[in-house]
Each structure stands twice: as C-alpha cells, then as structure tokens.
Amino acid sequence: MRGILVLLFFSLWANGQQPADLANPLVNVTKPRFDFFAAAALPYGMVALSPDTHHGDLWNAGYRYNDEFILNFSHIHNAQTAGIPVMPVTGICKALQGLEASRSKLNHQGEIAKPGYHKIILQDYGITAELTASQRAGFHRYTFPAAKEAHVIIDLTAALGPVKMVKGYARKISATEIEGYSVNAPTFRRKKNCTVYFFARFSKPFDTINFWKSSDTDSSAKTLTNVELTDDRQAGVYASYYNLQKGEQVMLQVGISFVSMENARMNLDKEMPDWNFEQAVAKGKKEWNNYLGRIEVNGGTRKQQVKFYTDLMHTAIGRRMTEDVNGAYTDNTGSSPVVRYIPLTSKGVPSYHFLDADGLWGSHWNLNILWSMVYPEYGNDLANTFLAYYQNSGTMGRTSWGGQECWVMVGDQTVPLLTALLQTNRATFDKELAFKGAYKNAFPGGTRDRAGYEAGPIGKGGGIDWYLKYGYVPIEIRDRGDGYNRGGAAMTLEYAYQDWCIANMASTLNKKNYSPEFMQRAGYWKNIFDSSLGYVRPKDTLGHWLTPFEPIGSKAGVNHATPGFIESNAAIYSYYVPQDVKGLIRVMGGDNAFVKRLNTDFESAIPSGFAAEHGLHFAARVDYDNQPGCHLAHLFSYAGTPWLTQYWVRQVKEATFSDTTVSAGYRGDEDQGQMGALSTLMAIGLFDVQGLADVNPTLEITSPIFDKIVFHLPGGKTFIIQTNYPKGKDNTYIQSVHLNGKSWNSFELPFKTFTNGGSMTINLGPTPNKKWGTMLEELSLLASNKKVE
Known part of the structure; x- marks a missing residue:
C-alpha cells in the first residue's frame, strides 16, 4: 500500500483542499505530552522536528502553545527518548549557560503548522525558522536579520522532555559538517541507556566552531575546549557566523540514527541529497496526503473535516521507526546493545519498520480496527517489532523504547493486534512465530x-x-x-x-x-x-x-x-x-436491565463530557479519557437498541472529540494515536467491540457524520459509504441501510464484505427507527460461508 495511492489521491482532491491542508497539528497543544505535537515530521518517521517550550516530564512538555518562550528545536520526540536540540541566535552566544539563556519569546504571528512543515518566528532574534523532515533527517531553514554575529547551538547534554542525558560527543568533520551523539539516561520506564547519533550538515561554511565540556576545575560548570572534539557529561557545540546580511539564510540538515554516526550520515545522504527546501516540504506534504487520503471524506462542516484529518494524522505520529535505511536497528534487550538488521525488499528498503511504541494497552478499540481496515502495513510493522523482541529475547514484547522492552501497563497487549490482523486476512508476519509467542506469554x-x-x-x-x-x-x-x-x-x-x-x-x-x-x-x-x-x-x-x-x-x-x-x-x-x-x-439481568443501567451511566456523564479529568478515573461511570471504557457506547447494539448506540456515539463524538482549538480536542491522554483513531471510527460510523479478533469479524454500523466516505483499500479496491438525510435536520439515527444495492437490517457488517469493496448507503434522520439493526439473518450467511453480495 505504501506509495501507490498518490496519483489517485491527487485526482480526487484536485478541486479542493487536500487532507494535509486540513489537518491541524496545533489542536489541543496547551498542555500536551512530549510526544504529542508533530508538524515537521512524516508518518511514522524517526524524526519529529519541533520547537520545545518546556522540559521536565512526559505529560506536560515539548511544544506548549501558551508558553512564553521557545527553548530549542529538537529532533526526537518519543515517550521515552529524545535528542539533538538546535537553537539559532543572534548576538553574544550564551550556549554555555544552558537552554534557558538562549531562549526566545514565542510569537504565534506568522506561524504555520501543517503536516510536514512548521514556520515560526524567534522574536528576540528576528530569525524566521522553517522546519521540515524526511523519515530519518531534519531540515532547518533559518532566515536571519542583519547580524554582526549569529550562532547555531547544539546542546548535546541538555535535558529534553522526560529524558536527562548521560553524556554527549561531537567532532568537526569539515567546515560545514559535525557529527556526534547524545546518550539518553535511563528513565523510570526505560531502564537502560539509549544513544541518539547525528550527522549535521550546514549549507554555509561556519566562520568558527566551538565545543564545550565540563570545566576541569568545576565539574558543574562548562568550559570551551581548544580542540575540535568534545566528549563529556556536559557537551555541546555551536557554529558561528559573522556579518550576516538581512535576509541571509543558513540551512541545516541533521541525519539521525539509533545505531551509529556513520548510519546517521547514510540516512541523511540517502534521504536529503540536496538543499532544495521547498522540494523537501512538497515531498513531505505528498507523503501526508498519501497517508491521510486513504480515507476520503466529503460533506460535514469544515470543522469536522479538520478534526477528522487531525485525528488521522495523530494515528501516524505516536509510533516512530528506529531502523536505518539499510535496515539496521539496535537491539538492547540483552546485557549490551547488539546491531541487528531487518531484511530488505527487492527495492532495497527495510521490509518492515522497527518501531518505538508505547505499548498497545486498549488499542483493540481503536488502532487495531483502523489498521486492519485501511493501514495494515503499519499494524504489521508493530506486530513484527514485537515478534523481533520474541526472537531477540525469548519474550514477545508489549513495549518498545530504545530497543528495549519496558513492560508498559499489563498483560499481553500484542495478542489482540496479531489476532485482528490474522482474522481480517491482513497479516504479513510469521503466523507460526506469532502463535508461539502468544502461547508462551x-x-x-x-x-x-x-x-x-x-x-x-x-x-x-x-x-x-x-x-x-x-x-x-x-x-x-x-x-x-x-x-x-x-x-x-x-x-x-x-x-x-x-x-x-x-x-x-x-x-x-x-x-x-x-x-x-x-x-x-x-x-x-x-x-x-x-x-x-x-x-x-x-x-x-x-x-x-x-x-x-x-x-x-x-x-x-x-x-x-x-x-x-x-x-x-x-x-x-x-x-x-x-x-x-x-x-x-x-x-x-437481560437486555432491558442492561440498557437501562448503561443508559443511566451515560446520562450521569453528560456534565463531565463523558471523560474524567486525568487522575480522576476512579470516580467515573463513563470515561472516554482512558482506554478501559472506549467501547461503552457501542454496547447498546448488542442489547437490541442500536439507536441508543447511534445516539450516544454521536454525543460522545461531539462532546469529547470534536473540538479543534489549541486547548481541547481529545479530553486527556491521546496516547499515541489511540483517541485519534477512536474519534476517526466514530466519524465514519464503523467499530467493533471485539476488536476484529473474532473468527468471522464484523464491523458495527453507526451514524457517519459525513455525506460520503471513500475508503481506498489494499489491492486497489474501494468501499464507499453514502449518507442521505433531510437537509437542515438532525442526522443522528439510521433509518435504513442498503449494502451493495440490497436492504441490510443488521447493525453488523461482515469484514470480508468491506474488504471486498463495494458500497453502503445509509439513510439518516432525526428520530430513531427502532426496527432497524435488530435483525440477524444477514449474518447467518457467515455461518454457511455464503458471500454477501
């Protein structure tokens, strides 16, 4: 599926805005997780290049929209790994005094944040910073004012997000090149060191280059070295330029690797062979349009479309590849790190991505469904990542940070994903190995x-x-x-x-x-x-x-x-x-008692917006802020009242996930795309309480919020949902459904029917049709293995 939809996609969107124009990285960034915000990044890319305004923890760090200052631009924004902060400044360099000393006021005037591109002005220095990225490299373009002196600072041992640094290393390669690394110290979750390597290339030769390390007389202080090399627990480097003209630009490209400096350079050479910044931005937008455009929506409000593609964007920024272009990745499950290699395809690219991932606790009610429907290769990437842990360490993993198993949450969260991909015929991993790993666990x-x-x-x-x-x-x-x-x-x-x-x-x-x-x-x-x-x-x-x-x-x-x-x-x-x-x-107590109880739960949750504040999960009856209750609204259908599922799904969607402001949109822990995926499923009107893990999986039908939805599926097939409803009236309730031209009266749609391609027309209205969705004769065809036409 990777890369095959581009021409089709652009023809479909030639007359309107493309999804990458609609997705908004600035939604809900007032108090985000460190790994939440991403603009200058590609889907599942190793590099997420963005401004940082606050460091110190996971839950409230990175780019916070209402902070007063920008501290740096850094390249790695994962839940437990970080690295390579850069800061351009004018005037006297204060690099040795820490990130705070070189900060600049955060000014949103002129800011542009779109998938693949970020533009922001450093007000204190008059510098316009533009950022983009390939999969494994960051691309900076700094436009300077007239400046007697200017500097580009790379602080290799500064604490970033939830991560402190053990040490850093840098050396000069040429008048335009520097290489080095930062060693991430262990965290509460990630118990071992993790090294982020870099290779940096400047478009303009620097006039001077300066390195720093710990002072020989005061280990808490920093001092400049007299050599073009530094390796220390307080290490960094800054490149200096003198007498820059107004409007003069300095560009910086930074390749990243978790394996070696040589691989960081290889990644950069492969992915950024020239200095054409606009072309790099265009490539990034093309990749985002290819990803987002697999689900094409028409109708609804502009706000609903913006939120839809923002949700889809979030499904692709929470988990990031860590292997290099040659397939090399670091396995740190043993007593010391080992470099291993992912097999390459006939085109010379890794056959899957080894991902940094915050586990899969609860993903059977969001990402597993979406991956199985439309993005199976990314679900298989994660499956193969955890199967690699099984081969490398003897235990199939449930978390991956820095090449290490970190035991996030509980249970064997990988099994529902493996099962969903298997039962939907999307699995490309080694099925025998998967069963052995699941059985052992x-x-x-x-x-x-x-x-x-x-x-x-x-x-x-x-x-x-x-x-x-x-x-x-x-x-x-x-x-x-x-x-x-x-x-x-x-x-x-x-x-x-x-x-x-x-x-x-x-x-x-x-x-x-x-x-x-x-x-x-x-x-x-x-x-x-x-x-x-x-x-x-x-x-x-x-x-x-x-x-x-x-x-x-x-x-x-x-x-x-x-x-x-x-x-x-x-x-x-x-x-x-x-x-x-x-x-x-x-x-x-049976259908009536179940429905009455669950309905009372939802009515009690209206004042809270169906989501508990983070830390108050113990006090909620309905809680769409967290994973254990992501399926609740869909349970009514199983008790013979699908119209209540339609009603409460729409209520939750509107109250909890519809906002597009900087301060709201997810009502809590987005958790690496899980709530974005859930919001997406609510918008398109498809779900599965069983996480597509049944032997004959089905998709549960609710009310889409769009007039038309086109799913571009693997194998070149499409499935189209068309909705009809009285204009100007509420469209919450399903009146009738036609599947491939024939009446359909079950709330469940066989997954095979979806993947075979076809069409479904849903007629909506303002009042419930209590007769629709309670008939099961269509599903009986599954038992007899008859094809649903």
Whole structure:
C-alpha cells in the first residue's frame, strides 16, 4: 500500500483542499505530552522536528502553545527518548549557560503548522525558522536579520522532555559538517541507556566552531575546549557566523540514527541529497496526503473535516521507526546493545519498520480496527517489532523504547493486534512465530508475569500463575512484585479477553487442540462477577469478595483506580467482556436491565463530557479519557437498541472529540494515536467491540457524520459509504441501510464484505427507527460461508 495511492489521491482532491491542508497539528497543544505535537515530521518517521517550550516530564512538555518562550528545536520526540536540540541566535552566544539563556519569546504571528512543515518566528532574534523532515533527517531553514554575529547551538547534554542525558560527543568533520551523539539516561520506564547519533550538515561554511565540556576545575560548570572534539557529561557545540546580511539564510540538515554516526550520515545522504527546501516540504506534504487520503471524506462542516484529518494524522505520529535505511536497528534487550538488521525488499528498503511504541494497552478499540481496515502495513510493522523482541529475547514484547522492552501497563497487549490482523486476512508476519509467542506469554515465563514497568530477571506482579491457579488474579497481587498497575480484577478481565484471542488464533491456524483451553480461560471473567451486586468485584485468594467495595471510588486509589482495578473502577470494568457481550448482558439481568443501567451511566456523564479529568478515573461511570471504557457506547447494539448506540456515539463524538482549538480536542491522554483513531471510527460510523479478533469479524454500523466516505483499500479496491438525510435536520439515527444495492437490517457488517469493496448507503434522520439493526439473518450467511453480495 505504501506509495501507490498518490496519483489517485491527487485526482480526487484536485478541486479542493487536500487532507494535509486540513489537518491541524496545533489542536489541543496547551498542555500536551512530549510526544504529542508533530508538524515537521512524516508518518511514522524517526524524526519529529519541533520547537520545545518546556522540559521536565512526559505529560506536560515539548511544544506548549501558551508558553512564553521557545527553548530549542529538537529532533526526537518519543515517550521515552529524545535528542539533538538546535537553537539559532543572534548576538553574544550564551550556549554555555544552558537552554534557558538562549531562549526566545514565542510569537504565534506568522506561524504555520501543517503536516510536514512548521514556520515560526524567534522574536528576540528576528530569525524566521522553517522546519521540515524526511523519515530519518531534519531540515532547518533559518532566515536571519542583519547580524554582526549569529550562532547555531547544539546542546548535546541538555535535558529534553522526560529524558536527562548521560553524556554527549561531537567532532568537526569539515567546515560545514559535525557529527556526534547524545546518550539518553535511563528513565523510570526505560531502564537502560539509549544513544541518539547525528550527522549535521550546514549549507554555509561556519566562520568558527566551538565545543564545550565540563570545566576541569568545576565539574558543574562548562568550559570551551581548544580542540575540535568534545566528549563529556556536559557537551555541546555551536557554529558561528559573522556579518550576516538581512535576509541571509543558513540551512541545516541533521541525519539521525539509533545505531551509529556513520548510519546517521547514510540516512541523511540517502534521504536529503540536496538543499532544495521547498522540494523537501512538497515531498513531505505528498507523503501526508498519501497517508491521510486513504480515507476520503466529503460533506460535514469544515470543522469536522479538520478534526477528522487531525485525528488521522495523530494515528501516524505516536509510533516512530528506529531502523536505518539499510535496515539496521539496535537491539538492547540483552546485557549490551547488539546491531541487528531487518531484511530488505527487492527495492532495497527495510521490509518492515522497527518501531518505538508505547505499548498497545486498549488499542483493540481503536488502532487495531483502523489498521486492519485501511493501514495494515503499519499494524504489521508493530506486530513484527514485537515478534523481533520474541526472537531477540525469548519474550514477545508489549513495549518498545530504545530497543528495549519496558513492560508498559499489563498483560499481553500484542495478542489482540496479531489476532485482528490474522482474522481480517491482513497479516504479513510469521503466523507460526506469532502463535508461539502468544502461547508462551499466556503462561508463567512470559510477559504476563510482569505488572507495569516491572523489570528485573523475574516478574511477580503480573499474577499469571495465580490466574491459572484460582481462575482469577486475586486482590493480593497489589502486594506482590514491584511493578505498577497491579489490579487483580482488571488483569483477570484483560487476560480473559486475550485468552479468547489466542483461542481464535488457534482455530484459524488449524491448531484446534489448543482452542478449548483458552476458550475456557476466556470465561474466567465470570469468576469475579458478583451477581448479587451486578458488578465485577475483586476476590482474595480464599475466594472472599473484597469488602468494603465501591463500584465508583469516593477517593483516589493507587494509579487513579479503585482497589483491584487499573486506572478505572468496577463501574467501567464490569463492561470489559468483549469476548462474551451476550453473556455479560444475561448476568446483568437481560437486555432491558442492561440498557437501562448503561443508559443511566451515560446520562450521569453528560456534565463531565463523558471523560474524567486525568487522575480522576476512579470516580467515573463513563470515561472516554482512558482506554478501559472506549467501547461503552457501542454496547447498546448488542442489547437490541442500536439507536441508543447511534445516539450516544454521536454525543460522545461531539462532546469529547470534536473540538479543534489549541486547548481541547481529545479530553486527556491521546496516547499515541489511540483517541485519534477512536474519534476517526466514530466519524465514519464503523467499530467493533471485539476488536476484529473474532473468527468471522464484523464491523458495527453507526451514524457517519459525513455525506460520503471513500475508503481506498489494499489491492486497489474501494468501499464507499453514502449518507442521505433531510437537509437542515438532525442526522443522528439510521433509518435504513442498503449494502451493495440490497436492504441490510443488521447493525453488523461482515469484514470480508468491506474488504471486498463495494458500497453502503445509509439513510439518516432525526428520530430513531427502532426496527432497524435488530435483525440477524444477514449474518447467518457467515455461518454457511455464503458471500454477501
């Protein structure tokens, strides 16, 4: 799929704005995560070149729109890796005094931020900074005022975002070239060092070059060296220019690598062979249009289109490649780093991307669905990344930062992705290897041994041994091991869903002898469902219910959760049974009782905008700020009331995810594209509570917000959704659906029908049609393997 849609895309958008013109990187950047903002970057690119206005943590760093000063422009903005800050200045150089000394007022006048390009003015220096990027290199263009002296500073040991630096190194190669590296110190999440290498090339020979290191007499101070080389725990370099004319430009290209300085230069040479800045910007826009244009929308308001393509953009900036153009990447799972190589295709490019990724906790309700539908190669990239961890270290991973497994959150989050790609026939990874990795992780000795961020040679906080012994993870897990997120009831529910995924993998891979055991384990959720209260409730090792018990917390517990849960509570986690929604409905009292209860939950969440403030997850009944409840509005369809799914999905979309201002748009933790993907699915009116992990997966139909949606699918096929509704009236409710010209009365659409290409017409209106979506005869064709025309 990479690169094949460009001509088609441009012909479709020749008469209007292209998606890259509509996507807005400045949405919700008042208080972002360090890895949230990206303009000068490509989809999944190693380099995300952007201004930084604040450093110090993950949750509130990087480019913050309302800050007063710009500190630097840096090239790496991942959740746990950072590197190579650059700052152009005029006047006396203050590089040795730290980033704050060279800061400039942040002025938004004249600012342009679009996918692939960022322009911003450094007010204190009169410098116009323009930024763009290839996959593995950053491209700066600085337009200076008349200046007696000007400098370009590269501080290699400055703390960036959540990362401090151990040391830095730089040396002069020529009058226009510098190379070096920064060593990222360990963080709470990433336990080992990580080195970011660079090769920098200037368009104009510098008049002088200066390096600094720790002072020989005061290790806390910096001093200039007399040699063209520095290697120290306080290291940096600045290139100086004298007597610049007004409007004179200095350009800088910086290649990046996680392997070596030689590879950083190779990446730069391969991806930026000339100094044509406008052409680099055009290439970036073309790549973004190719990515965003796989889903083409028409109609709706301009605000809705801006938010839609902004959401899609976010799905491509949270996970970033770390392999070089020759396929080399650093495996840091052992006692020392090892350079390994991804096989190259016949075109000489890596056959997949080795990604830096903040895990997949909850992605079965957002990214897994979107990847399987339209972007399978990126889902396969992540699958292959974690399978490489299995080959390199013996355990299939769930996180990837700096070539290291960091054990984010809990469980085996990779399994639902592997299963979704497998069941939708999108998998290009080694299926046998995937099943072996999933099987190992489902028993002691695998990833489920470990709670969140639990390192060390042996994990205890995951409780998989207790899960197998008791049929649930008991509440005592909170006192076992040294990890985080040790919520036994939540673990039980997540493990049961993951076991169901493995059972389905086994069935599809003709390993049916494995399926019964995992299907039995998929029912372990019933072991912690207290039918007397109607809630999932933690148990201890003796089988006693947790007492006292609050479905909704009255005060904050560990990690924003009530006892036994993870970043949530029993009120939300009690609905976490995607593998057996009908069974859940039965134990909750049947369709009517289930609908009444869930509807009451949503009505109570209207004042909060259906999202708890970050840190208050324990107190919510509905919480679209966080992963455990991303499916709630779609559950009504399973209880015979799809019109309520249509209503509440639209309400959540509008209240939680519709804003396009700098201060709102995601209502909390966007979490590497997950909420962007969820918002995208709500906008196009397709979802799947089971995360497309069933043996015969389906897409659930809700009300799209656009008049026409064209999906450009792998293999050159298209699927088109056309909506009709009375103009000027509300279009929340589905009145009728026609699939490939024939009436369709089920809320579920077979995934195979979608991928085969075709069309669906949805007639919408202001009042519910309570007869639509409750008939299942179409889906019975799946059981008989008949094709739905």
